[in-house]
Amino acid sequence: MLRVPRPPAERSAPARPVRARPALFLAALAALAVGVWACWSVTVDDAYITYRYTANLAHGFGPTWNPGADPVEGYTNFLWMLWHIPWVWLGVPLPVVSKLTAATCAAAIVWILATEPRTRTGAALAVGAFVLFLPTWVHVDGGLETAPFALVVLRAVVVAARLLRDRDATVRSWELPALFLVAGMLRPDGILAVAPPLAVWAWLRRRDRRTWTALIVAAAIGGAYTAWRWSYFGHPLPNTFYVKVGVEAATDGRWIRTTLALLLPLLLLAVAGLFRRSTAPVVAVALASCVALYAIPALTAPAMDYLSRFAWHGFPVLCLAAARTIDAVGRRRLAAVGAAVAVGWTSVAGFLQPDGPTMVNYGEDLRRVHIAIGLGLADADVPADRRTVAMTDAGAIPYFSGWRATDYIGLNDERIGHGASPTDVLLADEPTVLVATGPTPELQTTSWNTDLPTAVGDRELVAVLRARPAYYQQVYADRDVADQVRTAIERRVAEADAVTDGRFDQTYSRWAQRLLGLSG
Template identity: 70%
Template sequence: MSTATDDRDTADPPDEGWPTGRRRDPVTRTRRWATDRPVLLAAALAALAVGVWACWSVTVDDAYITYRYSANLAHGFGPTWNPGQDPVEGFTNFTWMVWHAPWVWLGVPLPVVSKLTAAGCAAAIVWVLVTEPRTRSGAALAAGSFVLFLPTWVHVDSGLETAPFALVVLRATVLAARLLRDRDAAVRSWEIPALLLLAGTLRPDGVLGALPALAVLLWVRRADRSVWVATGAAAVVGGVYLAARRAYFGHLLPNTFYVKVGVEAATDGRWIQTTAATLLPLLALAVAALLRPRTAAPAALVLASCIALWIIPALSAPAMDYLSRFAWHGFPLVCLAAAWALDTVEVRRVAAGAAAAGVVWTAAAGVLAPDARTLVNYGDDLRRSHIAIGLALADTDLPAGERTLAVTDAGAMPYFSGWRTTDYIGLNDERIAHGANPTDVLLADDPQVVVVTSGSPVPPPGSWRTDLPRVLAGRELVGVAQMRPEYFQLVFATPDVAAQVRAALDRRLAEGRAVTDTRLDPGYARWIVRLLGLS
């Protein structure tokens, strides 16, 4: 094992070249790695670009919730679900929502904004994973695992704040790790507090992920008055933000918190088991880094940050945790800590073998994830169902006062339709989130169109505590959109608008089938055929 310093210009890193039967001198090894690093960076970015292209069609339904709030903000209604009604905070990514609003004015499709922004953040993560490790094997493990992990491609393209948030936490952790190695490192006093503030406005739990980095800053630079001033300023700004949210929305926490807490508790360990199996080699190396003096403190920081990020999903069964989305928030951190562990390995063959094994395991785990086959086809499936329904409703020539809708999948349908919508799960409905009976709410709102999510073309007797027979009484079934083999959206309308809604649905559902591959089965073969233009 090596205990060299972390000075990249003068350090004597282990020989990381392929075996040649002789050892090169330290200067030669350092120069060769400096030459090879741009090559690895270019290869990693190319792999990321191919993956993002391959999953470009994937925009998850929840992303359209944020887009609806962004559009309403851009149009002068404020960040609200239904313009003119009491505002409700059905999103959990304030900064991400605000970021999209100006693009509405410019006419840029919001999914494109999300994907390009997230891709830029992912590219920045790749830069960190290539440049922070001291050795070729470490950088290859970190960057290779990241860009060849199929969930990376999906999360970058999903439309959500996942990649930007991961970048913010990674940057804060890297800065703190530099301070642990050298208390005089060039770290600005305000940057980590600002990153913590940004993390907290990207996700309500984001403060937890950056908090260990702030703790390191406050301890290492405890005698630096500017650090405390910057931290105090960030706390004031954060307090003003929380107070403004409380005054505007009427509640301290986002509306979704009140719906999900206590409903999805599931401490059976499934989330922990899945995450541990998927990231096993990386986690093992990150733990091994605790055993070496040079990497012990940075590795402990990474593991503390991951625990902070993962404690909530580990103790619950969070909705929309597709492809271990919440584990992915800490994925770049684990990649980097594993790279630091390989940086201490002197035998280049051992380091190269460990790096190859880690990349292969992680890539295979991403491909073998239970929901991966479904997610790579998600965009096509959503286009012929939810999006088609939303576009059909927008096509109808109904007065504004009659454009009323009720859904459980409150994403693409409300966004594309523009109709006033009751979300009878309650994620975007303050009444239901705070205890009102969904059946009573729907009977009071009396929407013209009710969309029911079902496992078959027949509506279930109930959905999300809703008595569907009572709600659907007097309404006609005017369309059925099938997303997957056991995933249907059943559209019911009042008799006075049924004919118009049915005609619009027939056109848009046919169009959706025409522009997608029409297949329902989840599978890689279907995805690859579509990518090759053969479907």
């Protein structure tokens, strides 16, 4: 029987060898390094939640918020928390560990974006959009698992894309199941992001016995991890889920509009790739992963979505998908113009985000308020059994103080997370110090469903600290230890004021002057 060959356009394109493109790669690394240096002071308050769990586990108390108390799962990045344990033993500051680890992951992303596209124009688009994007710098330095998670998702998409281009490509049978596990243990929604590439790989390699062996092993490991979590914490999902779902729901499309405005050229290029036979399969799996990632934040108003952090999880994937579309443009001048527009738009849009100036100055503001309060409490001459504090910003204050902490938002409090009144919890816990957050120096009537005047009671106001315009921390302490707490916090605030820039304006000029050594 005569076998008719498929037309050239329908043949699976063989995988091309990696193109090093050293000049582009080194230039991109240099730009990334400058951005990471410029935002080095930024460590977000939420990162200190993970650090507290890490420290407790490293010191033998288990992954718990308050040693000796019923464990609560207030973190959502299990592997990230584990990664920091050896550094606690070695005495290395955990924010430094986070930043260097994330920077290494970002460098790996740059390598992928520089080598995977088939043309120099496509590679320039991918790496240019990535390294010239302000959120990239902030999220690498922020202290959370954002960059490692984005790398895992990107790698999963790349592996699946190689198989779609060449069914005979060499792919390790264990890699995608392992990436699926790592993604799910870095973030709960990680399994959604890696599910499309995993499904592509499993279907294309379904006749290979090693495929099913790897899937069974991954399912066993994932099942064991889930069973341990459920039995240890007593609930199937992290405590933060029970606090946020139903509280922050916002289906008015704000997140969608913000993301569209920010990433419009990349999104348009990626979607355009669906209409070309040579790029459709690869772009489809990339967009499927992005849709899976973006579905949850699109339907809610996620907390701490500063500088579009949840959109950034899929940002490198979008950069690669847009680059693959540019690769297929036959007219190179047109391709170059499209790449330039995409990079220019993305770079400018990153700086135009309303919370950009706040985030580049965030580290300075956190240092002179939250960190100063935490260090002051650690210094205060208060008996060990009285070292209890309550706050809404449950990051740097409890981490640096080391005190037993009540988080009356409920992210790290199982009682509040499952419906208890924050006011009743505070009255039952009777913390020695209560820190109230508000837009003015005066105590607010309510905050996070808490009756603040009732919760504060007859405690004495010992400090009012301004982090930025319309953001204050008021510190109240039991009257018999008020002087000790006041003196210790004032000393730490004075130390912080001596090394910070002394400004409260949330502007890029403040950031630039600090970097140039013109303020401080």
